[in-house]
Amino acid sequence: MNNPIKKIVIVGGGSAGWLTAGVLAAEHITAANSSIEITLIESADVAPIGVGEGTWPSMRSTLKKMGVSETEFLLACDASFKQGSKFSHWQSNTNEHYYHPFMLPHGFNEVNLAPFWQPFRDKISFADAVCQQSHLGYQGLAPKQISTAEYAFSANYGYHLDAGKFSKFLQNHCTKNLNVKHIIDHVIQVKSDESGDIASVTTKEYGDITGDLFIDCTGSASILLAKHFKVPFISKKHILFNDSALAVHVPYENENSPIASFTCSTAQTAGWIWDIGLPSRRGVGHTYSSGHITDENAEKELREYITPAMGKQAAESVAIRKISIDPGHREKLWHKNCVAVGMAAGFIEPLEASALVLVELSAKMISEQLPKNRQTMDIIAKRFNTKFLHRWQNILDFLKLHYALSKREDSSYWFDNREENTLSDNLKEQLALWKYQFPYKYDAIHTEEMFPPASFQYILYGMGFVTEQSSNLRPTQAMEAERFFNENMARSKQLLSRSPTNRDLIAKIKKYGLPKI
Amino acid sequence: MANNVLINSVDHQNLKVNTEYSEKYGDNVWYALTFPAEFRSAQAYYPIFFNKDASTGQFCPVTLFGFQDKENLFLSDNKWNAPYVPMSVARQPFLIGVQKINEDGQDKEQRVLHIDLDHPRVNQETGEALFLEFGGNTAYLDTAADMLETLHHGIIDNKSFVDTLIEHDLLEPFTLDIVLNDNSNNQMVGFYTINEDKLNELDAQTLANLHNKGFLQAIYMTIASQSNIRGLMNIKNEQLGL
Numbered sequence: 001m002n003n004p005i006k007k008i009v010i011v012g013g014g015s016a017g018w019l020t021a022g023v024l025a026a027e028h029i030t031a032a033n034s035s036i037e038i039t040l041i042e043s044a045d046v047a048p049i050g051v052g053e054g055t056w057p058s059m060r061s062t063l064k065k066m067g068v069s070e071t072e073f074l075l076a077c078d079a080s081f082k083q084g085s086k087f088s089h090w091q092s093n094t095n096e097h098y099y100h101p102f103m104l105p106h107g108f109n110e111v112n113l114a115p116f117w118q119p120f121r122d123k124i125s126f127a128d129a130v131c132q133q134s135h136l137g138y139q140g141l142a143p144k145q146i147s148t149a150e151y152a153f154s155a156n157y158g159y160h161l162d163a164g165k166f167s168k169f170l171q172n173h174c175t176k177n178l179n180v181k182h183i184i185d186h187v188i189q190v191k192s193d194e195s196g197d198i199a200s201v202t203t204k205e206y207g208d209i210t211g212d213l214f215i216d217c218t219g220s221a222s223i224l225l226a227k228h229f230k231v232p233f234i235s236k237k238h239i240l241f242n243d244s245a246l247a248v249h250v251p252y253e254n255e256n257s258p259i260a261s262f263t264c265s266t267a268q269t270a271g272w273i274w275d276i277g278l279p280s281r282r283g284v285g286h287t288y289s290s291g292h293i294t295d296e297n298a299e300k301e302l303r304e305y306i307t308p309a310m311g312k313q314a315a316e317s318v319a320i321r322k323i324s325i326d327p328g329h330r331e332k333l334w335h336k337n338c339v340a341v342g343m344a345a346g347f348i349e350p351l352e353a354s355a356l357v358l359v360e361l362s363a364k365m366i367s368e369q370l371p372k373n374r375q376t377m378d379i380i381a382k383r384f385n386t387k388f389l390h391r392w393q394n395i396l397d398f399l400k401l402h403y404a405l406s407k408r409e410d411s412s413y414w415f416d417n418r419e420e421n422t423l424s425d426n427l428k429e430q431l432a433l434w435k436y437q438f439p440y441k442y443d444a445i446h447t448e449e450m451f452p453p454a455s456f457q458y459i460l461y462g463m464g465f466v467t468e469q470s471s472n473l474r475p476t477q478a479m480e481a482e483r484f485f486n487e488n489m490a491r492s493k494q495l496l497s498r499s500p501t502n503r504d505l506i507a508k509i510k511k512y513g514l515p516k517i
Numbered sequence: 518m519a520n521n522v523l524i525n526s527v528d529h530q531n532l533k534v535n536t537e538y539s540e541k542y543g544d545n546v547w548y549a550l551t552f553p554a555e556f557r558s559a560q561a562y563y564p565i566f567f568n569k570d571a572s573t574g575q576f577c578p579v580t581l582f583g584f585q586d587k588e589n590l591f592l593s594d595n596k597w598n599a600p601y602v603p604m605s606v607a608r609q610p611f612l613i614g615v616q617k618i619n620e621d622g623q624d625k626e627q628r629v630l631h632i633d634l635d636h637p638r639v640n641q642e643t644g645e646a647l648f649l650e651f652g653g654n655t656a657y658l659d660t661a662a663d664m665l666e667t668l669h670h671g672i673i674d675n676k677s678f679v680d681t682l683i684e685h686d687l688l689e690p691f692t693l694d695i696v697l698n699d700n701s702n703n704q705m706v707g708f709y710t711i712n713e714d715k716l717n718e719l720d721a722q723t724l725a726n727l728h729n730k731g732f733l734q735a736i737y738m739t740i741a742s743q744s745n746i747r748g749l750m751n752i753k754n755e756q757l758g759l
Binding site: 145146147148508511512513514515516517 | 569570571572573574575576683688689690709
């Protein structure tokens with residue numbers, strides 16, 4: 001059992017497979033005396049599902065560590081800048097909206113601004129009062145300038161990207177610059193050794209491919225973790241109902257049409273519509289609960305949504321792709337010498353774009369904690385499972401929070417979403433506490449939480465939640481808070497005056513590229 | 518707003534250009550573009566650094582005249598108090614225009630001399646004339662034309678100079694601490710200079726390549742020019758009576 005871990009086999013391409021390969025290779029193969037070998041087996045017969053077009057800011061450091069040029073990435077992947085999410089009609093279906101920006105509230109580490117903002121909740125939205133980013137959002141402005149170095153920013157950002165192009169780009173980078181071995185073949189069999197570990201996967205053309213660690217990136221097929229090891233699936237459909245999605249590409253009116261810098265999420269009668277702006281097109285989709293609306297009606301709502309942009313005729317004839325979602329995750333994610341990353345581990349509606357960031361976080365932990373030998377692998381596996389099952393719980397609760405706070409009454413979908421028995425105990429506890437206490441640093445129970453307490457604030461107060469105010473706010477803190485509110489306004493104004501539009505910045509990057517330093 | 522027109526001896530027969538240096542002519546700039554061919558002259562008086570063009574994000578070398586926006590420590594009494602004025606400043610109010618011509622049936626682009634008629638230097642009374650009384654360019658105009666031609670090639674040269682510096686990781690940002698005689702301390706950020714550690718690590722082949730392109734000399738002149746910061750601080754102290 002004391003075998004050193006030298007050969008890592010990733011089964012499955014797509015964003016999950018190539019991101020994992022890239023993160024691992026950048027850390028382990030490029031090291032001068034490395035003896036680690038990474039092979040990625042990708043079937044030519046299986047097309048990647050190509051969803052996951054929004055990233056978190058973490059993608060910047062992930063790409064940077066892989067040695068990717070941001071300019072090349074942006075241009076090759078039809079990518080633009082994402083600064084957070086904009087939620088429309090979630091609260092009460094009265095044309096209202098709010099922002100969940102990537103930037104923390106100004107002065108977040110010094111003072112909790114929420115209690116000082118709340119008395120003014122009718123005059124200014126929480127995001128506008130505490131953060132500069134929603135102001136950029138209103139005008140479609142970019143989070144940086146052409147003179148800002150690659151990966152640096154004036155306002156924190158992630159990306160909107162073309163998932164298909166992204167996989168291709170990463171594949172090229174991994175095979176050309178990071179020495180990842182690429183085998184295009186179909187896995188037809190999995191062979192075990194006497195201990196029950198995977199000894200090899202058998203491919204059609206290349207025969208048996210042996211490995212010490214196997215990473216399952218085969219998407220919802222999950223051929224190693226689910227099919228081979230029979231690790232059960234834990235459905236979360238009773239919490240998050242959305243099990244279907246309809247996706248469509250929407251062209252811009254012309255080449256100068258603005259590119260939105262936030263993912264727009266607009267609530268519908270039994271789901272919500274995402275709207276992601278890439279430089280060359282928009283990616284729009286309706287995710288909904290098939291138990292609450294028929295596919296036909298869901299399609300109708302989607303076509304209505306895109307009608308203003310495309311015109312009635314085009315909106316009614318454009319091809320729509322149907323995707324099924326099985327919301328939930330595997331009972332464990334690392335079993336024996338096999339760990340699942342991406343949809344092979346689990347999948348949930350893209351409300352807060354958690355798919356790619358989970359891939360990044362998984363790849364990061366596998367890479368940084370890469371077991372030196374088979375003996376320690378079980379310990380790492382146990383820790384990995386604990387950490388990521390907690391993260392899944394985190395995501396589920398955070399997504400559910402959006403539904404639990406809604407006051408929409410236009411369909412049973414929204415009523416059902418607020419039913420007590422569809423909320424986890426943890427979420428119920430949080431909501432009970434937040435009635436009397438403003439979320440702040442103590443709401444991060446673990447290190448590296450998926451959603452920082454600031455995100456709870458943005459959603460709660462964006463959705464009109466009211467925390468019962470105690471009258472004993474300290475005057476010294478009130479003065480400090482006022483200073484931060486004023487500073488935020490001044491900085492927002494400054495940022496607005498010097499930030500180009502997303503469209504202009506992308507055009508300049510095409511022409512000049514972003515500086516490396 | 519600039520009013521740039523092609524110079525001709527008919528319309529512009531009586532134009533004159535005031536060649537004094539002053540704030541009213543827009544000379545109160547704290548830095549100006551330079552290029553390797555000018556380094557030898559410039560490094561005698563000014564620190565040479567690099568900064569990014571705000572509209573393109575591209576690096577270019579600049580000569581520094583002050584420590585903050587609109588501060589040019591070399592300006593006083595309508596004069597520029599240094600023996601050499603960088604060409605990107607001295608060229609005012611002239612600029613290069615592009616004219617399409619047809620030569621032997623082929624469309625070509627030709628560089629031609631333009632003038633900004635709205636530039637405050639341009640007038641009919643004082644300064645240098647552009648044309649001689651009975652036609653023909655004045656020496657002043659010919660010098661301006663030569664200068665712009667040099668500047669044009671200098672800007673092209675800058676691109677390959679800067680690309681080479683970036684390729685070898687030779688640029689690094691720095692913060693300049695300006696401590697004046699009253700012990701006041703100000704910081705200047707946003708400029709870049711040569712990373713000498715990286716320069717010292719370059720292998721012989723790379724150094725030879727830099728030398729062949731003429732960039733090695735430019736790099737060392739950039740480094741040497743830093744001693745002029747002291748001179749700038751002296752002027753600043755003097756102006757403040759410190």
